[in-house]
Amino acid sequence: MPELPEAENIGRALNRVLTGRRITAVEVFTPAMREPLLPLLEAGLPGHCFTGVRRRGRYLVAELDDRRGLLMHFGMSGVVRVEDPAIPKRKHEHVFIHLDDGRAFRFECTRRFSILKVCRVPEPGAWPEELAALGVEPLTAAFSGEMFFAASRGRRGCVKNLLMDNRVVVGIGNIYATETLFAAGVDPRREAETLLPEECGRIVREARRILRRAIELGGSSISDFLNVDGTEGKFAQELRIYGRRGERCPVCGKTIEMVRLGGRSSCYCPGCQR
Numbered sequence: 001m002p003e004l005p006e007a008e009n010i011g012r013a014l015n016r017v018l019t020g021r022r023i024t025a026v027e028v029f030t031p032a033m034r035e036p037l038l039p040l041l042e043a044g045l046p047g048h049c050f051t052g053v054r055r056r057g058r059y060l061v062a063e064l065d066d067r068r069g070l071l072m073h074f075g076m077s078g079v080v081r082v083e084d085p086a087i088p089k090r091k092h093e094h095v096f097i098h099l100d101d102g103r104a105f106r107f108e109c110t111r112r113f114s115i116l117k118v119c120r121v122p123e124p125g126a127w128p129e130e131l132a133a134l135g136v137e138p139l140t141a142a143f144s145g146e147m148f149f150a151a152s153r154g155r156r157g158c159v160k161n162l163l164m165d166n167r168v169v170v171g172i173g174n175i176y177a178t179e180t181l182f183a184a185g186v187d188p189r190r191e192a193e194t195l196l197p198e199e200c201g202r203i204v205r206e207a208r209r210i211l212r213r214a215i216e217l218g219g220s221s222i223s224d225f226l227n228v229d230g231t232e233g234k235f236a237q238e239l240r241i242y243g244r245r246g247e248r249c250p251v252c253g254k255t256i257e258m259v260r261l262g263g264r265s266s267c268y269c270p271g272c273q274r
């Protein structure tokens with residue numbers, strides 16, 4: 001599933017190719033998705049220009065010139081491409097948005113949990129109301145050790161679930177939460193309430209470092225994720241613990257174990273994480 005670094009890279013790539021482009025036509029091939037796609041046909045999009053693409057958490061907003069935007073979320077398996085519409089439609093491509101440079105924004109999703117819908121943008125650069133409940137962005141100053149410590153007080157449940165809670169901090173999913181807690185030396189099963197301020201500081205620092213590095217490398221490309229141009233991200237090669245159950249810890253040599261937390265598998269090192 002795309003997490004923040006993947007969404008950031010898709011957003012940057014879309015910003016480059018969509019900004020200034022005018023929509024000439026919209027085609028919808030699959031009306032039945034988690035979020036129905038037919039409204040895209042009725043929204044009167046042709047004639048409007050894209051003014052920029054921005055990311056919030058794992059969402060992207062491709063802003064239009066009339067205080068509206070296209071709100072996107074890639075769910076488990078969403079892929080977007082901007083390419084020649086004459087390339088034959090792939091089986092799970094659901095929408096083509098044709099552009100004035102002769103290319104098309106093509107939206108593919110095998111499991112139909114992605115979102116592509118028209119949203120209102122209250123003013124240029126503002127976020128649509130659909131995103132109002134989201135927590136802080138992890139790469140901004142709002143995400144600090146103090147803030148994370150405060151969020152952990154009175155909180156039931158483990159630290160991994162807190163780190164993956166989008167109402168607290170956005171965009172950190174299973175991959176980056178697993179890597180962050182390993183780097184910070186904190187056991188993912190720890191009750192959030194038992195965290196010490198210095199541990200929260202380490203978690204925040206490591207999360208930022210890992211997310212920045214993953215953005216730099218184009219994301220992780222695990223399973224279905226590809227960048228807009230079809231290339232794969234390189235961060236998967238730097239994952240130290242995610243998906244490595246049964247292997248030796250790269251730091252202490254102990255065998256990496258796995259537990260299920262919040263329905264997700266979580267690898268951890270019993271030697272390095274407390």
Ligand SMILES: [Zn+2]
Nearest residue numbers: 249252269272
């Ligand atoms: Zn270890």
